[in-house]
Amino acid sequence: MEEKRGTTKGEKTKRRILEISLHLFADQGYHGTSMRDIAQAANVSLGLAYNYFRNKEDLLEQIFIDHGTRINAWMMKRKERANYMPGSISSLVDDAIDMVVEHKDYFRLLWNLMLLKSGAVFEDLLNHSQYQKIFERVKKTFLEKDPQCPDYKVEAFMQHFIGATVGYLSNPRIFSPEAAKSTIKDMYVDKTL
Numbered sequence: 535m536e537e538k539r540g541t542t543k544g545e546k547t548k549r550r551i552l553e554i555s556l557h558l559f560a561d562q563g564y565h566g567t568s569m570r571d572i573a574q575a576a577n578v579s580l581g582l583a584y585n586y587f588r589n590k591e592d593l594l595e596q597i598f599i600d601h602g603t604r605i606n607a608w609m610m611k612r613k614e615r616a617n618y619m620p621g622s623i624s625s626l627v628d629d630a631i632d633m634v635v636e637h638k639d640y641f642r643l644l645w646n647l648m649l650l651k652s653g654a655v656f657e658d659l660l661n662h663s664q665y666q667k668i669f670e671r672v673k674k675t676f677l678e679k680d681p682q683c684p685d686y687k688v689e690a691f692m693q694h695f696i697g698a699t700v701g702y703l704s705n706p707r708i709f710s711p712e713a714a715k716s717t718i719k720d721m722y723v724d725k726t727l
Contacts (some may be wrong), residue, residue, distance in 0.1 A: 624723045
């Protein structure tokens with residue numbers, strides 16, 4: 535998570551707590567991490583951590599909002615690139631896997647929650663407006679290639695993407711980012727949608 539110039543001490547502290555919590559949630563699991571663990575790792579008092587975040591759920595929500603915003607910004611910028619080609623599934627896959635590699639802790643947390651189906655946390659994630667926007671942007675890429683592409687094919691792509699990235703996140707030495715890209719491209723690039 536990058537830091538802006540002119541950031542106040544309080545904003546830096548809040549950002550540090552968010553970064554530490556993301557790392558701990560990714561490593562120890564959401565349910566295996568307490569607010570006390572987060573405060574201790576961020577080198578702040580427990581009271582100060584609660585001053586910035588009401589509870590662990592609030593922290594998780596802020597992580598989703600922050601990364602959802604970043605991912606949507608990334609998807610918008612894709613179209614501004616010189617090498618952008620409407621409907622290019624290959625380019626979408628390359629960019630998406632590169633984004634997963636860059637934000638590895640976030641995606642480890644995300645997939646962990648999805649795989650565990652952590653009750654209300656999982657449902658909130660699936661219904662979060664940031665993730666609905668991501669689905670719509672991926673769908674738009676498919677529609678640029680095939681204007682008649684049904685939603686279920688976009689959903690199948692999303693599930694294959696999740697599977698390939700979980701493979702990478704679970705054991706990157708065996709299932710590299712390149713292997714994840716190839717796996718998805720073999721199913722979707724130059725194929726009839």
